[in-house]
Amino acid sequence: MPKKIADHAERESTPSAIAAQPPKNTRRTAREQAFALLFELSFHPGASVAELLANAGEAPADLPAAQDPSAAEPIRALPVEANALRTAETAVAHLEALDELITKHLRGWKLGRISRVSLALLRLAACELLYFDEIPTGASINEAVELAKLYGDEDAPRFINGVLGSIARAGENA
16 A cells, blocks of 8 residues: 555544544434434324334335345334434323423414424423433524424424423423
8 A cells, every 4th residue: 555545544543533523413413313203203193212213114115125024123224313212202201291381382372283393393392491401401492493494384493482482481390
């Protein structure tokens, strides 16, 4: 191997080269994964997080491998951050309390009229506000608003910010 390539390869594998790379925001990734699980829950009320993951990991029925009856496990595994699982499982365990809290802070809305995206984001952020003291209130609200910009309609960010701001100002616990 030429010296220039060998030197480059050696530098790339050193811890300082790895540390110099921008770190992934795993909390943001986990939050987005937890949102996806809670969104999926709106289509499967009463399902556990494990059931949601199992269903999400199944291949479409028209794939030849999916028709193999001897397959003991889902065709593809979905990697999920530990924080996403912890957040989604906490939200599912406290779903009734979260929905009551959200309902209390709705102005002119009923829980059943909120879009599935907005409801999943409200549940996620309310769960973080109530059950995860290590997550700053502002971070939970801001991240929910950012996810609403990506996945919700044009009014979702303002709506979510208003409801979560009301919950945060009240400083309530479930």
